[in-house]
Amino acid sequence: MDPYLTVDRPLGVTYLDYNATAPLRAEALAAMVQVLETVGNASSQHAYGVEAANHVATARRRVADLLGCSAGELIFTAGATEANNLALHATYRGRRIVVGASEHPAILETAHACAPGNVVVAPVSRDGAVDTVAAAAALATGDVDVVSIMAANNETGVLSDLSAIVELAHAAGAVVHTDATQLVGKLPIDLGELDVDLLSLSAHKFGGPQGVGALFVRRSLRLAPRPLLHGGGHERGWRAGTANVAGIVGMGAAALEAKARCSLEAEHSRQLRDRLEKSLLAAVPGSSVNGSTRPRLPGVTSMTFADTPADAVLAAMPTVAASDGSACHSGALGPSHVLTAMGLSRTEAESTIRFSLGYATTEADVDHVIQAVPAAVAHVRNALRPVVKMSSRVNESRSILPMSNTSTDR
Numbered sequence: 001m002d003p004y005l006t007v008d009r010p011l012g013v014t015y016l017d018y019n020a021t022a023p024l025r026a027e028a029l030a031a032m033v034q035v036l037e038t039v040g041n042a043s044s045q046h047a048y049g050v051e052a053a054n055h056v057a058t059a060r061r062r063v064a065d066l067l068g069c070s071a072g073e074l075i076f077t078a079g080a081t082e083a084n085n086l087a088l089h090a091t092y093r094g095r096r097i098v099v100g101a102s103e104h105p106a107i108l109e110t111a112h113a114c115a116p117g118n119v120v121v122a123p124v125s126r127d128g129a130v131d132t133v134a135a136a137a138a139l140a141t142g143d144v145d146v147v148s149i150m151a152a153n154n155e156t157g158v159l160s161d162l163s164a165i166v167e168l169a170h171a172a173g174a175v176v177h178t179d180a181t182q183l184v185g186k187l188p189i190d191l192g193e194l195d196v197d198l199l200s201l202s203a204h205k206f207g208g209p210q211g212v213g214a215l216f217v218r219r220s221l222r223l224a225p226r227p228l229l230h231g232g233g234h235e236r237g238w239r240a241g242t243a244n245v246a247g248i249v250g251m252g253a254a255a256l257e258a259k260a261r262c263s264l265e266a267e268h269s270r271q272l273r274d275r276l277e278k279s280l281l282a283a284v285p286g287s288s289v290n291g292s293t294r295p296r297l298p299g300v301t302s303m304t305f306a307d308t309p310a311d312a313v314l315a316a317m318p319t320v321a322a323s324d325g326s327a328c329h330s331g332a333l334g335p336s337h338v339l340t341a342m343g344l345s346r347t348e349a350e351s352t353i354r355f356s357l358g359y360a361t362t363e364a365d366v367d368h369v370i371q372a373v374p375a376a377v378a379h380v381r382n383a384l385r386p387v388v389k390m391s392s393r394v395n396e397s398r399s400i401l402p403m404s405n406t407s408t409d410r
Contacts, residue, residue: 012319013318013319013320013321014319014320014321014365014368014369014372015321015360015361015365016320016321016322016355016356016357016361016365016369017321017322017323017354017356018205018299018356018357018358018361019154019155019157019182019205019300019323019354019356020323020356021204021205021210022204022205022206022207022358022359022360023207023358023360024204024207024208024209024250024254025207025208025253025254025257025359027253027254027256027257028203028207028208028209028250028251028253028254028257029250030253031249031250031252031253032209032246032247032249032250032253035052035055035245035246035249036246038051038052040052040245041242041243042055042056042242042243042245043232043234043242043243052243052245055245055248055249056076056243056245056248056249057071058249058252059248059249059251059252059253059255060074060076060248060252061252062252062253062255062256062259063214063251063252063255065255065256065259066184066185066189066255066256066258066259067184067189067190067191067199067201067216068189068190068191068192068193069191069192069216069218070219072219073216073217073218073219074214074215074216075214075215075216075217075235075236075238075239076212076213076214076235076239076243076244076248076251077212077213077214077215077239078211078212078213078244079202079203079204079210079211079212079213080106080179080181080200080201080202080213081106081213082213082215082228082239083200083201083202083213083214083215084104084106084107084110084148084177084179084200085106085110085228086215086225086226086227086228086238086239087146087148087177087198087200087215087217088107088110088111088114088146088148088177089110089114089226089228090198090217090223090224090225090226091145091146091175091177091197091198091223092114092115092145092146093145094115094118094145095118095143095144095145096115096118096119096120096138096141096143096144096145097111097114097115097118097119097120097144097145097146097147097148098119098120098122098135098138098139098144098146098147098148098169098174099111099119099120099121099122099147099148099149100121100122100124100130100148100149100150100160101121101122101123101124101130101337101341102124102128102130102150102153102155102156102158102337102338102341102342103148103149103150103179104150104154104179104181106179107148107150107179108121108337111148120138120144122134122135122138122149123341124341124342125342125343126342126343127158127291127292127293127294127342128153128156128158128290128291128294128338128342129158129160129161129294130149130160130161130165132161132164132165132168135147135149135165135168136168139168139169139171139172139174140172142172142173144169144172144173144174145174145175146174146175146176146177147165147168147169147174147175147176147177148176148177148178148179149162149165149176149178150178150179150180150181150182151178151179151180151182151183151189151199152180152182152183152186152187152296152297153182153291153338154181154182154338155302155336155338155339155354156290156291156296156300156302156338156339156342156354157182157291157296157297157299157300157301157302157356158291158294158295158296159183159187159294159295159296159297160178162176162178162194162196163194163195166194166195166196170195175197175198175221175223176195176196176197176198177196177197177198177199177200178196178198178199178200179199179200180199180200180201181200181201181202181205181213182205182297182300183297184201184205184206184258185205185206185207185254185255185258185262186205186206186258186262186265186266186269186297186298186299186358187262187266187297187298188262188263191216191218196218197217197218197221197223198215198216198217198218198221198223199215199216200213200214200215200216201213201214201216203247203250203251203254203255206254206255206258207254207257207258207358207359208247208250208251208253208254208255209246209247209250209251209254211244211247212244212247212248212250212251213251214251215238225237225238227239227240229241261359265358265359266298266299267298268359268361269298269299269357269358269359269361270298270299272299272357272361272363272365272366273298273299273300273301273355273357275366275370276301276355276357276366276369276370277289277292277301277303279370280303280370280373280374283370283373283374284305284373284374284377285306286305286306286307286308287303287304287305287306287377288303288304288306289301289302289303289304290302290303290304290339290342290344290352291342299356299357299358299361300354300355300356300357301354301355301356302339302352302353302354303352303353303354303355304344304348304351304352305351305352305353305377306348306351307347307351307381307384308351308377308380308381308384309350309351309380310324310350310351310352310353311324311350312380312383313353313373313376313377313380314353314376316375316376316379316380317372317373317375317376319368319372320368320369320372320373320376322353322354322355322356322369323353323354323356324350324352324353324354335349335350336349336352339352353373355369
């Protein structure tokens, strides 16, 4: 069976929101079901417990193979948010933390919680790249504990120059952590070559289940754990709690598939993404792509449709599942901090939609979106046009009224 035709599409909705969560791979689901039908706590010493522990060990090796590290350097967590928290809490020693302005809230909020008043936020350029000059200036003071820069941005897909960051940080005696949630499973990674000290990931971004992830801690770092939860010595003392065997097994199965198919799936996503971008840029006046001048994830595009509220566009095309920002920002009142950090105005940021494709996206999916978006944008712009005209008339009428002597100061 064609692996790109195995994902259910409920109610005829085309799914282009892989950066929020990728569809569960069939191999991951099958592995999880098999484990759920067995019994055993991975910490128990009897035969059932040993069987569960063996499942966990196999999954750990598979995730390690995907990352190019040792299985003993991985700590299973409930996801990248927990892994990020563990990483920053363990590496902060009372000096400063350097982060990028476009980091995920799981880094930004954790950094400020760990080190109130001691967080340096490195700006990003218009194309989404972290300002390495600013990062170097912060590191030059010699009082930085950890630098945390994401491997790939969740909204724009822009890839960070981690090698340059590592070189700067290590020269200054700082530890380097990267939130690689969006990178892992989508592009090849080899921790034998990329010399970061810690790395966070989530299974559900590359076809594993939600609610499980991992933290890589390089063995040579000899970092003492600072657990967020207390009550057991699981995961070598890094986190308490019974292992989520089924989730971990599903993650391992997804990692095995992602490792085998990564290059093929990356090219598949890149070709579809490029066709989507080219078509929408040609069909929608006033459209642009954010971060397009930088290396990006193969399946992500952040597109701004000038003066057209993204939430209204999405509402006008209910058969397309995309995002007007990170899923973790859903319901937020303000514009995307990633886009405003890149220099976009509030209006531009609020007129931006993220389309993210992946291993199960089809040509037909892209065809549908290419048809749906221009129609939705035109619909919204036409609906807004009378409002703009009315506003203009009100302003004109006000301009001929006598000046009021009433002060607006309070």
